[in-house]
Structure formats: C-alpha cells, structure tokens
Amino acid sequence: MEVSSGLSPKGNSNALHREKDEENVGPNPENVELETVSNDFQSDYHIHSLSALEILRETVRILRYNSTGFMTIVALLICPVSAVLLSNVLVDESLVKRLTLRLLLIAKSSGLPLNSFIKHSCQKFSEMAVSVTMCFPLFVTLSLLSKAAVVYSVDCTYSRKKFDPSKFYVIISKIWNRIVLTYLWVCAVLSGCVSLFLVLLVAVSSVFLIMGFSSDLIIYAAMFVGLIFSVVLANAIIICNIAVVISVLEDVSGPQALIRSSLLIRGQTQVGLLIFLGSTIGMAFVEGLFEHRVKTLSYGDGSSRIWEGPLLVLMYSFVVLIDSMMSTVFYFSCKSYRMESANEENEPVLEALTIASASTDVQ
Template identity: 55%
Template sequence: MDDRSGGRNDDVVDHPRRDMMVEESCTLIQRSSSPHYESRSGGALSACVGGDGGSLIRHAFNLDQQRFESMGALEILRETIRILRQDSTRFLAIAAVLLCPVSAVILSHAFVSRSLVRRLSLQLLLVVQLSGLPSGLFLKDSCLRVSEMILSAIFCSPLFMTLSVLAKAAIFYSVACAYAGTELSIAKLVAAAAKIWRRLALIYLWISLVILTVVALFVVLLTTACNTFMIFGAPADLIKYAALALTVVFFVAFAHTIIICNLATVVSVLENSSGPQTLLRSLFLIKEQRQVGLLIFLGSTAGLAFVEGLFEYRVKTLSYGDGTSRIWEGPLLVIMYSFLLLIDSMMSAVFYFTCRSSCLETMGGISQEASPKFSGLAPAQ
C-alpha cells in the first residue's frame, strides 16, 4: 500500500503547472482512496459487520486496473437495472420497508393542511401580481403547486430526515456491495446507515438551505426585474417575456443544484465528508459529467411527476366511476413511485462512481489504480 500511495504522490508532483484548486482536489481524491481515509469513512459499516468497512469502498474502486470511459445516462440506467437484477430481493425490500411510507405521504400530502395551502397560494399569487405579471389559470395553478411543495417539505421533514435518508444510505451501501462482491444482510445495511444518521441529517439540512437560497434568489430577481420594467413603462408582453426568460434560467440553475445535492448525499455516505465540504466535493466531481447528470435528473423528474399526476387525478380527484378503483390504484401508484425513487437513488450511486472515475481519469495516472469497471464484474475473492 505504501508503494501505491507513493506512486500517486509522484503523479501529482509531475504536474507543476496545475493550479492550486486542481492540486487540492487531487490531494482530496488521494486521501479518499487511501486505507486510512476509507477506514474512517467505513467506520459505521465496520461496526456492524465486524470488519474493515472501508475495504468495501476500496474493493469497489480497485476491481479493475484499466482506464475507465465515462458512461452516458442510458448506460447508467442499464447498469442500474443490472445491479437491481443481480440482487433484487435486497433492493426491493429496502423500497418496501423504507420508501413506500415516504411515497404514500408525498403523494397523498397527508401532513399538509388544504387551508394552509390555499392561504399560502393566495399570498404567492398576490406577490406575483404586484410584480407586474398578468394573472391567469397557469399562474394560479403554479402558485398552488409551489405552496404544496413548500408546506410538504416543511411538515414532512422529520420523515425525510429518518426513513428517506436511511433508505438512500442503505441503497448506496448496497450498490457498493454489488461492486465489491460483498454480501451483507439488509438488517446490517440499515444498521450501518443508522450509525451515520447524524451526518446524513446534517447534509439534508445543508441541501435544504441551498435549495431554499436558490428559490429565494429567483423570487427576488423576478420581482426586481418585473418592477424595473414597470417603472420604465415597458409593455405587458415585454414583462411577460422577461419573466419567462428568468424562469428558464432558474430551472436550469435549479436542475444543476439538485444534481449537485443528490451527488452530495452519495458522497456523505460513501466518504468521510459532511457539511459544506460535501457540497464542494460533489461540485468538483460533477464538473466533467454535468450533461449526464442533467439527463438523469430530467428522466427521474419526468417519471415522478407522471406518477404524481396520475395519483392526483385518479385517486385524490374523483373524475370517473364510483371511486372503488381507488382501492387498488392508490397502492399501485405508491409502489410505482417507490420503485422510481429506488431507481433514482441507485442511479445516483452509479453516477457517483462514474464521476469519480472520470475525475481520476482526467487527473492522469491516479485513475489506473482507482477506476472501477461497470460491466462484467466478478465478485471479489
């Protein structure tokens, strides 16, 4: 291990022209690949399985010595399905025990008061109208949806900080187990996730703060821009187009923010990192794979939104028949939503390995020791 560590240090010294940011990031990668670092990052897992938990992550990265080529969104989806088929019982059990309750609450908005939703949506609509935007059915519906999302995130945060983060941690550990060829029971995986719950809760709070900041910044910019156009006597159509342009920019920035936050969750589980440095770490890892992450985000968001729409109009809103179909359609849609959450979390884990391998490959010689191969993996002996 000393020889390999020395080789990695030589690789870094051989590039004196790299700027300070790249050198620090390279040092961070070397630390995360070292046994000392991984033994700390796998400490929770080690306590549960009675061995070196860091070896699980180390095996996942050292299974193949060949240079790794970055995977696209479809390749990541295929790899996710391959891992799911390889150990379907484990992943489906995690989804049934931890994700199904979360899905049921998200779809039904069980903890959200309809009166509070209407009150908040009216306040948002008033703010939008004061900014100069013309009110319409689309704007009213958008305010209603945003109000539901805000209140759901507030009232369901205890559920998200317990079942949701534990489910993600167990899924990320399971993907690492699949690459390392390690067999661990579901109970041990959940116990390992519970050991690092405080770190997961901390990154959840930081992610919530980042998302809230991005949304608040968009509202301030939108209101300021519309009021500025109104002061200079701009026509209503120009204000509408300016607001539309700002909205498009916001959605692009919001999508990138969600991608970075999802990757930060994986980093907080598989590496010894927490708090703001986790977000910085994920920001560095994703810089070569932004387009792939955006495609994954769009696919996952479209699938989840489709199931939410079905639940809204076929279960919550009685639009046909006598309503008896709710008995089987409701649970079916909850299962579908849980399965999509499972696939999304698994793809995030595979995407993490892809980003890390791509980052190491960009750095140079380090990648020959730390790059995993995602197809045809043989179990570790």
C-alpha cells in the same frame, strides 16, 4: 477515525480476484451474475465516463442482482414516504390557500397578469412548499435512511456481497450524523436557490413595470428568468444528490461534501442533467396519474382507488429507487474516471468501517 476517500469498482474487483485465487475457491453460482456485472462495468470504464444510458443499464444490472434487498428498501422505507407525498395527507389546505393568496398579491404588485398560468403556478408552488415543510420529518428520517441503504446496497454489489442488515446498522450508526448534516446543508442550498429565484423574479417584474412595459412583456421576462432558474436548480439538485452519496461513502460532510460533489462531477454535468430530467419526468408522470385517477376520478363508488392508489404509490417508489441508484452509479462513474486518470486506487470506506467496528467489539 481516518478512512480512505472513496470506493473504486475496479479496485474492489481486482482485490476480490486476488482473494479468490489465493483461497483457490471454486466458482460460486450465486456470484456468476455479479461477475458479469462487474466485468461489464469494467469493460466500459477505460478512461471514459459512463453516459446516462449506460448508467441506466448498469443500474438495471445491479437491481437484478440484488433485487430482494432493493425491494425490501422500497417496501419498508420508500413506499411510506411516497404514499404520504402523493396523498398530501399531511398538507393543510388552509395554509395552501393563504400562501397562494399572498403569492398572487405579490405577483399582482410586481405587474404580472393574474391569468390562469400564474394562478396555477402559485397554487402548485404553495402546495409544494407546504408539503415539503410538513413532510420534512419523514425526509430527514425514512427518506434519508432509504438513500443511505441504496448507496450501501450498490456498494455491496460492487463488493460481491449481499445486503446485510446488521452490518448496515453498524455502519449507519457511525455515519448518520454526517449524513444528516449534509442533508441539512442540501436543504439550505435548495431553499436559498428558490428564495433567490423569487426575489429575482419580483425584482425583474417590478423593473419592467416601472419602465412601462406591457404585461405580456413582463410575463415573457418572468418566463426567461424561470428558464434560467430551472437550469441552475437542476445543477444544484445534481450536486446535492451526489453530496449525499459522498457523505455515505467518504469521510466528509456538510459544505465539504457539496464542494467535493461539484468538483467530482465537473465535466459530467450533462450526464447528471439527463439523469435528473428522466427522474423528474417519471415522478411528474406518476404524480399526474395519481392526481387524476385517485384524487379526482373514480369509477362508480370509488372502488378503483383501492387498487390504483397502491399501484401508483409503488410505481412512484420504484422511480425514486431508480433515481437514487442512478445517482450512486453516477458517483462511482465519476469517481472511477478521476481515479483512473490519476492512477489511484482506494479501498472501500464502508468495508473499513465494518472491519473497524468488528475489531472494537472483539477488544
């Protein structure tokens, strides 16, 4: 089935204004706030993209309008994954220790000094690798479904509609395969980046060791490689996040979604990096609090964990929600800018899927 490639907030608003004038319907109190949201969004949107702060403000306005729907997504889809991630309940400590030991042996053979920083880095990397592997079934089901639900909710907001679970079920059943395919490609790309970094780190360290440099110079070189890798990984994550959004809103998937994402955000990478930096800092802050307050520290008999644990899980879930919403708004920002520059206007893809499904049911 051929569908249009994208959704323009401006196009949706204009179409809805025409429908409203044709039907001569009076003002609906439920749409007053969203009317402001749409108008505010358009007022910032004259052939210039939104900044990271403007995207955050737009995200807050969307969240206020459809708070019930987004809170439902948090409670049913995001919180369970966040609780498992923060608690590391699925992580096998024996695997973490074995992987940490192997990384330390590789680091030592490459000439890196086994100081506290290297040991801590190997420990954290091992925990992350084991956690991601063990939690992959959750990521490819609940987490991916939550991202799709967030994208659908933002799309509904720009269409001045409430979140409809039945419509979402119809849509997700039609596009789930392409979302999963895109996510698998995302995992492959990120895994390739990490693997390339490890190979490059070992190679650089080994070359410096063979050339007779001291361990201090070797660790400085490793830190330089790590700095470059962090920038590359951040850009890759931004492209991958937008690719998932594209796989929901457009009829593309897999490598095509990744290529389209890289083209779409061209020239807007700085905004994406700021969004990624803010989300990463927020998640790391909550993870640190959970590690210190719940896993390590407790008052008396440990009763503080009863309320601090769920509170931090909720905070982490909220940060994940905001990150997904900002990625979606960032997509709309880039898309609207490209469409206005090219004087194009597209119809909503998800709405087209819903209409097509309804027509099929009638027949």
